[in-house]
Amino acid sequence: MEIETKESVVESVGPDGVSGVQPSPFLKWAGGKSRLLEQYEPWWPEEFERYHEPFLGGGAVFFRLRPEEAALSDVNGRLVDTWRAVRDSLPEVLERLAGHRERHGRTYFYRARQRFNAGRGVSPVERAALMIYLNKTCFNGLYRENGRGEFNVPIGSYRDPRIFDVGHLRAVSRVLQGVEIRVSGFESVVDRAEAGDLVYFDPPYVPLSATSAFTGYHASGFGMDLQHRLARVYAELDRRGCRVMLSNSDVPAVRELYAGWRIIGIRAGRSISCKSSRRGSVGEVLVRNW
Ligand SMILES: C[S@@+](CC[C@H](N)C(=O)[O-])C[C@H]1O[C@@H](n2cnc3c(N)ncnc32)[C@H](O)[C@@H]1O
Structure with a gap:
């Protein structure tokens, strides 16, 4: 039996009444994926070797997949x-x-x-x-x-x-x-991922419009030049035989960048925005290479 407690800490209670808390994100993080996990559920591969998450943040997907072997990183x-x-x-x-x-x-x-x-x-x-x-x-x-x-x-x-x-x-x-x-930019995943591995990219999103940019994750920011570089890394990992999954906003620039891959539409509520009028449901995509 699962019980949702405050802050999405999930406790599983066995038939003997012994409770064991399940690991889940321990930090609140902009763009955290906890609320999208259900929609992502059908799209994960059944099997993979090592798991790589190069835009770690709060790590919601890592906690959901709980891979045996994992390499997590963030800048x-x-x-x-x-x-x-x-x-x-x-x-x-x-x-x-x-x-x-x-x-x-x-x-x-x-x-x-x-x-x-x-x-x-x-x-x-x-x-x-x-x-x-x-x-x-x-x-x-x-x-x-x-x-x-x-x-x-x-x-x-x-x-x-x-x-x-x-x-x-x-x-x-x-x-x-x-x-x-480890601390590193997303590109270093190319040095480590091998055929059969699963790589999940959750970069800062391409803004829905010029004024809705929320890029303040880190002093460095994340512009279109980096989105293009990320798309090249995606293609390189595909050539190598990795399974690659990516989240981003559903805007023409993203659909163009990943035009060769399978694009799945996702409806998502955004909670971090300075204006409450923008907290509604916005379109996102999942890009899968298999
Ligand atoms: C959308 S958040 C990830 C959210 C995470 N999936 C979660 O569930 O909490 C994006 C993350 O990318 C990191 N980041 C920004 N630029 C980066 C770069 N060039 N290389 C690696 N990580 C970067 C940010 O520090 C931030 O933690």
Whole structure:
């Protein structure tokens, strides 16, 4: 039996009443795929060798597939350090999170944000716990950096934010054992993926219109030049015999870039947008090479 609890932590309760929390995204992330997993379900291959996810973010698809062998990466070094700390140093992360939860408040949030942005003297584990704390208490769970590469999202208006759940983070850490997690641009997947592997690309989307651009994932941005490069990497992986799946918005530029492949239309609600009028259902695509 499955029970949906707050923040999509799914608990499975066996016939003996023993409950085991299922791993799922531990960070809120713009473009997170949790709500689309059901629509994606029919399209995954039944079998594959290694799994690669080069635009990791919150990793919703990784948690859904739970592959035996996986290589996860993202260009955001702070994000990747957080994943690695949850994999390698969970007890320390939990201890720090307990301290943040105890002291949480407006003044504390802004002090923690300042500390998170401090260059030297902040260990990866300290920064990881700060990242989780800020992610769960900031406005909309957004991750945005200013021109100097500083996280600059203000505090959110949650009355009692659920900052972490020990059982859930333990389940996440368990499933990450043996998983490769690295900081790198998406192109490096070409150096590692082999025939029979599955590669899932979830890049920052091509904007629906010039004014709806939400490209603030990272100080670097992601323009059409990178979308073209990604399409070339897609084709290269196809030639190599990989299974390749990609998500993007349903706009003519994307349909043109992937005209040779199977394009599946997806209806999706977008939650991260500054204007509530844009929170409606928008068209997305899944591009599959088999
Ligand atoms: C749409 S999000 C991925 C969301 C993820 N699938 C989820 O379910 O949470 C896109 C991610 O791509 C990363 N990114 C942006 N430019 C990149 C690049 N050139 N190479 C690799 N990752 C990049 C961002 O840091 C961000 O985490």
